[in-house]
Amino acid sequence: xxxxxxxxxxxxxxxxxxxxxxxxYERRGLLASEIRRDAAGRRLYTGGDxxxxxxxxxxxxxGMSLETIGRLAELVRQGTGNEAERxxxxxxxxxxxxxxxxxxxxxxxxxxAKVSGYERHLAYGVTGDPWQSHVPA
Amino acid sequence: xxxxxxxxxxxxxxxxxxxxxxxxYERRGLLASEIRRDAAGRRLYTGGDxxxxxxxxxxxxxGMSLETIGRLAELVRQGTGNEAERxxxxxxxxxxxxxxxxxxxxxxxxxxAKVSGYERHLAYGVTGDPWQSHVPA
DNA sequence: CTAGATGCTAGATCTGGGTCTAGGTCAACA
DNA sequence: TGTTGACCTAGACCCAGATCTAGCATCTAG
Numbered sequence: 001x002x003x004x005x006x007x008x009x010x011x012x013x014x015x016x017x018x019x020x021x022x023x024x025y026e027r028r029g030l031l032a033s034e035i036r037r038d039a040a041g042r043r044l045y046t047g048g049d050x051x052x053x054x055x056x057x058x059x060x061x062x063g064m065s066l067e068t069i070g071r072l073a074e075l076v077r078q079g080t081g082n083e084a085e086r087x088x089x090x091x092x093x094x095x096x097x098x099x100x101x102x103x104x105x106x107x108x109x110x111x112x113a114k115v116s117g118y119e120r121h122l123a124y125g126v127t128g129d130p131w132q133s134h135v136p137a
Numbered sequence: 138x139x140x141x142x143x144x145x146x147x148x149x150x151x152x153x154x155x156x157x158x159x160x161x162y163e164r165r166g167l168l169a170s171e172i173r174r175d176a177a178g179r180r181l182y183t184g185g186d187x188x189x190x191x192x193x194x195x196x197x198x199x200g201m202s203l204e205t206i207g208r209l210a211e212l213v214r215q216g217t218g219n220e221a222e223r224x225x226x227x228x229x230x231x232x233x234x235x236x237x238x239x240x241x242x243x244x245x246x247x248x249x250a251k252v253s254g255y256e257r258h259l260a261y262g263v264t265g266d267p268w269q270s271h272v273p274a
Numbered sequence: 275c276t277a278g279a280t281g282c283t284a285g286a287t288c289t290g291g292g293t294c295t296a297g298g299t300c301a302a303c304a
Numbered sequence: 305t306g307t308t309g310a311c312c313t314a315g316a317c318c319c320a321g322a323t324c325t326a327g328c329a330t331c332t333a334g
Contacts, residue, residue, distance in 0.1 A: 062244040087255040107199040
Protein backbone atom coordinates (compact mmCIF):
# COMPACT_ATOMS: atom_id res chain seq x y z
CA UNK A 1 0.00 0.00 0.00
CA UNK A 2 1.81 3.02 -1.33
CA UNK A 3 0.88 5.58 1.27
CA UNK A 4 -0.86 8.70 0.00
CA UNK A 5 1.44 11.69 0.05
CA UNK A 6 0.93 15.41 0.36
CA UNK A 7 2.68 18.35 -1.21
CA UNK A 8 4.37 20.97 0.91
CA UNK A 9 1.50 23.36 0.26
CA UNK A 10 -1.05 20.86 1.49
CA UNK A 11 1.00 20.17 4.58
CA UNK A 12 1.26 23.88 5.25
CA UNK A 13 -2.47 24.10 5.04
CA UNK A 14 -3.14 21.33 7.49
CA UNK A 15 -0.43 22.06 10.01
CA UNK A 16 -0.82 25.82 9.96
CA UNK A 17 2.87 26.25 9.25
CA UNK A 18 4.14 28.25 6.28
CA UNK A 19 5.90 26.45 3.45
CA UNK A 20 8.96 28.47 4.37
CA UNK A 21 8.86 27.16 7.90
CA UNK A 22 8.38 23.62 6.65
CA UNK A 23 11.53 23.87 4.57
CA UNK A 24 13.36 25.49 7.46
CA TYR A 25 12.44 22.67 9.81
CA GLU A 26 13.70 20.14 7.33
CA ARG A 27 17.01 21.96 6.82
CA ARG A 28 17.48 22.14 10.56
CA GLY A 29 16.91 18.44 10.99
CA LEU A 30 13.71 18.72 12.98
CA LEU A 31 11.90 15.97 11.17
CA ALA A 32 11.59 12.45 12.48
CA SER A 33 12.00 10.87 9.08
CA GLU A 34 13.43 11.87 5.78
CA ILE A 35 10.99 13.44 3.36
CA ARG A 36 10.88 11.65 0.04
CA ARG A 37 10.90 13.57 -3.22
CA ASP A 38 9.13 13.06 -6.51
CA ALA A 39 10.99 12.86 -9.80
CA ALA A 40 11.11 16.65 -10.01
CA GLY A 41 12.56 17.01 -6.52
CA ARG A 42 9.34 18.08 -4.86
CA ARG A 43 8.74 16.99 -1.29
CA LEU A 44 6.29 14.20 -0.61
CA TYR A 45 4.99 14.18 2.95
CA THR A 46 3.33 11.16 4.53
CA GLY A 47 0.60 11.09 7.14
CA GLY A 48 3.25 10.32 9.72
CA ASP A 49 5.16 13.43 8.77
CA UNK A 50 2.06 15.54 9.16
CA UNK A 51 1.42 14.00 12.55
CA UNK A 52 4.98 14.76 13.63
CA UNK A 53 4.72 18.33 12.38
CA UNK A 54 1.43 18.81 14.14
CA UNK A 55 3.14 17.81 17.34
CA UNK A 56 5.97 20.20 16.54
CA UNK A 57 3.46 23.01 16.27
CA UNK A 58 2.04 22.15 19.67
CA UNK A 59 5.48 21.82 21.18
CA UNK A 60 6.48 25.19 19.81
CA UNK A 61 3.30 26.75 21.12
CA UNK A 62 4.23 25.42 24.52
CA GLY A 63 7.68 26.94 24.32
CA MET A 64 9.86 24.06 23.20
CA SER A 65 12.83 25.42 21.27
CA LEU A 66 13.68 24.25 17.80
CA GLU A 67 16.87 22.91 19.25
CA THR A 68 15.01 20.64 21.62
CA ILE A 69 12.67 19.52 18.89
CA GLY A 70 15.78 18.69 16.92
CA ARG A 71 17.15 16.57 19.72
CA LEU A 72 13.90 14.69 20.00
CA ALA A 73 13.75 14.22 16.25
CA GLU A 74 17.23 12.80 16.26
CA LEU A 75 16.36 10.30 18.94
CA VAL A 76 13.31 9.19 17.01
CA ARG A 77 15.33 8.94 13.81
CA GLN A 78 17.86 6.71 15.51
CA GLY A 79 15.11 4.21 16.18
CA THR A 80 14.45 2.12 19.26
CA GLY A 81 16.97 1.84 22.03
CA ASN A 82 16.99 5.38 23.37
CA GLU A 83 13.53 5.47 24.92
CA ALA A 84 14.92 6.51 28.28
CA GLU A 85 16.45 9.63 26.73
CA ARG A 86 13.25 10.51 24.94
CA UNK A 87 11.35 10.07 28.16
CA UNK A 88 13.75 12.35 29.98
CA UNK A 89 13.38 15.01 27.35
CA UNK A 90 9.61 14.78 27.45
CA UNK A 91 9.54 14.87 31.24
CA UNK A 92 11.67 17.98 31.17
CA UNK A 93 9.23 19.68 28.86
CA UNK A 94 6.33 18.48 30.95
CA UNK A 95 7.96 20.21 33.89
CA UNK A 96 8.41 23.40 31.94
CA UNK A 97 4.81 23.40 30.81
CA UNK A 98 3.67 23.03 34.38
CA UNK A 99 5.85 25.95 35.37
CA UNK A 100 4.33 28.02 32.62
CA UNK A 101 0.86 27.05 33.73
CA UNK A 102 1.68 28.24 37.22
CA UNK A 103 3.05 31.53 35.95
CA UNK A 104 0.11 32.11 33.68
CA UNK A 105 -2.33 31.41 36.45
CA UNK A 106 -0.49 33.77 38.75
CA UNK A 107 -0.57 36.49 36.15
CA UNK A 108 -4.20 35.78 35.44
CA UNK A 109 -5.02 36.25 39.10
CA UNK A 110 -3.43 39.67 39.06
CA UNK A 111 -5.20 40.67 35.89
CA UNK A 112 -8.51 39.34 37.12
CA ALA A 113 -8.11 41.43 40.24
CA LYS A 114 -7.26 44.55 38.24
CA VAL A 115 -10.10 43.93 35.84
CA SER A 116 -12.65 43.70 38.60
CA GLY A 117 -11.09 46.69 40.27
CA TYR A 118 -11.63 48.74 37.14
CA GLU A 119 -15.09 47.35 36.66
CA ARG A 120 -16.05 48.49 40.13
CA HIS A 121 -14.33 51.76 39.50
CA LEU A 122 -16.30 52.36 36.32
CA ALA A 123 -19.59 51.09 37.69
CA TYR A 124 -19.65 53.09 40.88
CA GLY A 125 -17.52 56.04 39.93
CA VAL A 126 -15.15 55.27 42.76
CA THR A 127 -12.60 58.02 42.96
CA GLY A 128 -8.88 57.57 42.71
CA ASP A 129 -6.77 55.56 40.33
CA PRO A 130 -7.13 51.86 41.05
CA TRP A 131 -3.65 51.39 39.71
CA GLN A 132 -1.75 54.22 41.24
CA SER A 133 -3.38 54.22 44.63
CA HIS A 134 -2.73 51.07 46.55
CA VAL A 135 -6.35 50.11 46.48
CA PRO A 136 -6.15 46.42 45.51
CA ALA A 137 -7.14 46.07 41.88
CA UNK B 138 7.87 61.10 54.42
CA UNK B 139 10.55 60.99 51.78
CA UNK B 140 9.97 57.56 50.36
CA UNK B 141 12.93 55.20 50.50
CA UNK B 142 14.49 54.71 47.08
CA UNK B 143 16.44 51.94 45.45
CA UNK B 144 19.31 51.97 42.99
CA UNK B 145 19.01 50.32 39.63
CA UNK B 146 21.11 47.41 40.86
CA UNK B 147 18.83 46.81 43.79
CA UNK B 148 15.79 46.95 41.57
CA UNK B 149 17.40 44.48 39.20
CA UNK B 150 17.95 42.18 42.11
CA UNK B 151 14.40 42.27 43.34
CA UNK B 152 12.59 42.21 40.03
CA UNK B 153 14.84 39.66 38.39
CA UNK B 154 15.42 42.00 35.46
CA UNK B 155 18.91 43.02 34.33
CA UNK B 156 20.04 46.60 34.76
CA UNK B 157 20.26 46.75 30.99
CA UNK B 158 16.64 45.74 30.66
CA UNK B 159 15.62 48.29 33.28
CA UNK B 160 17.26 51.08 31.32
CA UNK B 161 15.75 49.74 28.12
CA TYR B 162 12.25 49.76 29.59
CA GLU B 163 12.70 53.33 30.68
CA ARG B 164 13.97 54.47 27.27
CA ARG B 165 11.01 52.77 25.65
CA GLY B 166 8.55 54.51 27.89
CA LEU B 167 7.31 51.41 29.65
CA LEU B 168 7.27 52.93 33.10
CA ALA B 169 4.17 54.28 34.77
CA SER B 170 5.99 57.19 36.34
CA GLU B 171 9.16 59.06 35.73
CA ILE B 172 12.20 57.80 37.61
CA ARG B 173 13.87 60.47 39.67
CA ARG B 174 17.62 60.92 39.66
CA ASP B 175 20.08 61.78 42.37
CA ALA B 176 22.53 64.67 42.06
CA ALA B 177 24.88 62.52 40.02
CA GLY B 178 22.18 61.46 37.59
CA ARG B 179 21.66 58.00 39.03
CA ARG B 180 18.18 56.54 38.96
CA LEU B 181 16.17 56.43 42.16
CA TYR B 182 13.36 53.90 42.07
CA THR B 183 10.43 53.99 44.47
CA GLY B 184 8.46 51.09 45.86
CA GLY B 185 5.74 51.87 43.36
CA ASP B 186 8.20 51.59 40.50
CA UNK B 187 9.31 48.21 41.74
CA UNK B 188 5.72 47.10 41.98
CA UNK B 189 5.04 48.25 38.45
CA UNK B 190 8.15 46.52 37.17
CA UNK B 191 7.23 43.34 38.98
CA UNK B 192 3.94 43.39 37.14
CA UNK B 193 5.80 44.03 33.91
CA UNK B 194 7.82 40.91 34.52
CA UNK B 195 4.66 38.90 35.01
CA UNK B 196 3.02 40.43 31.98
CA UNK B 197 6.05 39.64 29.86
CA UNK B 198 6.10 36.08 31.17
CA UNK B 199 2.52 35.77 30.05
CA GLY B 200 3.34 37.02 26.59
CA MET B 201 2.41 40.68 26.71
CA SER B 202 4.59 42.60 24.25
CA LEU B 203 6.66 45.57 25.27
CA GLU B 204 4.49 47.61 22.98
CA THR B 205 1.35 46.71 24.89
CA ILE B 206 3.05 47.34 28.21
CA GLY B 207 3.98 50.71 26.80
CA ARG B 208 0.37 51.48 25.92
CA LEU B 209 -0.76 50.54 29.39
CA ALA B 210 2.02 52.61 30.94
CA GLU B 211 0.97 55.58 28.91
CA LEU B 212 -2.62 55.29 30.06
CA VAL B 213 -1.52 55.08 33.66
CA ARG B 214 0.80 58.05 33.20
CA GLN B 215 -2.04 60.12 31.82
CA GLY B 216 -3.88 59.67 35.08
CA THR B 217 -7.55 59.03 35.70
CA GLY B 218 -10.10 59.36 32.96
CA ASN B 219 -9.13 56.51 30.70
CA GLU B 220 -10.10 53.60 32.89
CA ALA B 221 -12.29 52.11 30.19
CA GLU B 222 -9.31 51.87 27.85
CA ARG B 223 -7.16 50.27 30.50
CA UNK B 224 -9.89 47.79 31.20
CA UNK B 225 -10.18 46.91 27.55
CA UNK B 226 -6.46 46.35 27.30
CA UNK B 227 -6.43 44.17 30.39
CA UNK B 228 -9.43 42.17 29.21
CA UNK B 229 -7.69 41.53 25.93
CA UNK B 230 -4.67 40.16 27.71
CA UNK B 231 -6.89 38.12 29.97
CA UNK B 232 -8.34 36.54 26.87
CA UNK B 233 -4.92 35.78 25.48
CA UNK B 234 -3.78 34.20 28.71
CA UNK B 235 -6.79 31.95 28.70
CA UNK B 236 -6.00 30.91 25.16
CA UNK B 237 -2.47 30.11 26.19
CA UNK B 238 -3.72 28.09 29.11
CA UNK B 239 -5.86 26.05 26.75
CA UNK B 240 -2.98 25.44 24.39
CA UNK B 241 -0.64 24.49 27.17
CA UNK B 242 -3.14 22.09 28.62
CA UNK B 243 -3.69 20.51 25.23
CA UNK B 244 0.02 20.07 24.75
CA UNK B 245 0.40 18.74 28.25
CA UNK B 246 -2.20 16.07 27.53
CA UNK B 247 -0.21 14.89 24.55
CA UNK B 248 3.02 14.86 26.47
CA UNK B 249 1.47 13.11 29.42
CA ALA B 250 0.21 10.44 27.07
CA LYS B 251 3.60 10.01 25.47
CA VAL B 252 5.35 9.98 28.81
CA SER B 253 3.17 7.20 30.13
CA GLY B 254 3.54 5.39 26.83
CA TYR B 255 7.30 5.43 27.23
CA GLU B 256 7.07 4.49 30.87
CA ARG B 257 5.03 1.42 29.97
CA HIS B 258 7.41 0.71 27.16
CA LEU B 259 10.42 0.83 29.45
CA ALA B 260 8.77 -1.02 32.30
CA TYR B 261 7.45 -3.94 30.31
CA GLY B 262 9.86 -4.05 27.43
CA VAL B 263 7.02 -3.63 25.00
CA THR B 264 8.39 -3.94 21.51
CA GLY B 265 8.05 -1.32 18.83
CA ASP B 266 8.61 2.37 18.90
CA PRO B 267 5.82 4.09 20.77
CA TRP B 268 6.40 7.13 18.65
CA GLN B 269 6.75 5.67 15.22
CA SER B 270 4.16 2.96 15.46
CA HIS B 271 0.71 4.28 15.97
CA VAL B 272 0.50 2.74 19.39
CA PRO B 273 -1.00 5.59 21.46
CA ALA B 274 1.81 7.04 23.59
C1' DC C 275 44.92 58.83 47.38
C1' DT C 276 43.57 55.21 44.77
C1' DA C 277 41.19 50.74 43.46
C1' DG C 278 37.07 48.69 42.60
C1' DA C 279 32.10 48.86 42.48
C1' DT C 280 28.39 50.93 40.49
C1' DG C 281 26.26 54.07 37.60
C1' DC C 282 25.59 56.90 33.17
C1' DT C 283 24.67 57.34 27.70
C1' DA C 284 24.56 56.03 22.97
C1' DG C 285 24.79 52.84 20.07
C1' DA C 286 26.34 48.15 18.44
C1' DT C 287 25.57 43.30 18.61
C1' DC C 288 23.29 38.87 19.39
C1' DT C 289 19.58 35.29 19.32
C1' DG C 290 15.66 32.72 17.95
C1' DG C 291 12.45 31.97 14.82
C1' DG C 292 10.73 33.08 10.90
C1' DT C 293 9.82 35.35 6.29
C1' DC C 294 11.17 36.91 1.68
C1' DT C 295 13.83 37.16 -2.76
C1' DA C 296 16.08 35.82 -6.93
C1' DG C 297 16.48 32.83 -10.29
C1' DG C 298 15.11 28.54 -11.95
C1' DT C 299 12.27 23.83 -12.96
C1' DC C 300 8.15 21.67 -14.05
C1' DA C 301 3.20 20.41 -15.14
C1' DA C 302 -1.27 21.51 -16.71
C1' DC C 303 -4.58 23.83 -19.06
C1' DA C 304 -6.74 27.19 -22.57
C1' DT D 305 2.18 27.13 -27.24
C1' DG D 306 2.72 29.91 -23.74
C1' DT D 307 1.27 31.53 -19.37
C1' DT D 308 0.10 30.34 -14.71
C1' DG D 309 0.94 28.45 -10.38
C1' DA D 310 3.22 25.39 -7.32
C1' DC D 311 7.61 24.00 -6.21
C1' DC D 312 12.96 24.08 -5.74
C1' DT D 313 17.64 26.15 -3.43
C1' DA D 314 20.65 29.39 -1.23
C1' DG D 315 20.98 33.05 1.03
C1' DA D 316 19.33 37.69 2.53
C1' DC D 317 16.41 40.05 5.53
C1' DC D 318 13.32 41.10 9.55
C1' DC D 319 11.67 41.58 14.27
C1' DA D 320 11.37 41.53 19.23
C1' DG D 321 13.76 41.58 23.05
C1' DA D 322 17.68 41.67 25.25
C1' DT D 323 22.65 42.09 26.14
C1' DC D 324 27.13 44.15 25.64
C1' DT D 325 30.67 47.87 24.66
C1' DA D 326 33.20 52.11 24.99
C1' DG D 327 34.22 55.87 27.37
C1' DC D 328 33.29 58.43 31.22
C1' DA D 329 31.58 59.96 36.21
C1' DT D 330 30.94 59.02 40.95
C1' DC D 331 31.20 56.84 45.46
C1' DT D 332 33.32 54.24 49.18
C1' DA D 333 36.63 51.51 51.70
C1' DG D 334 41.29 50.68 52.73
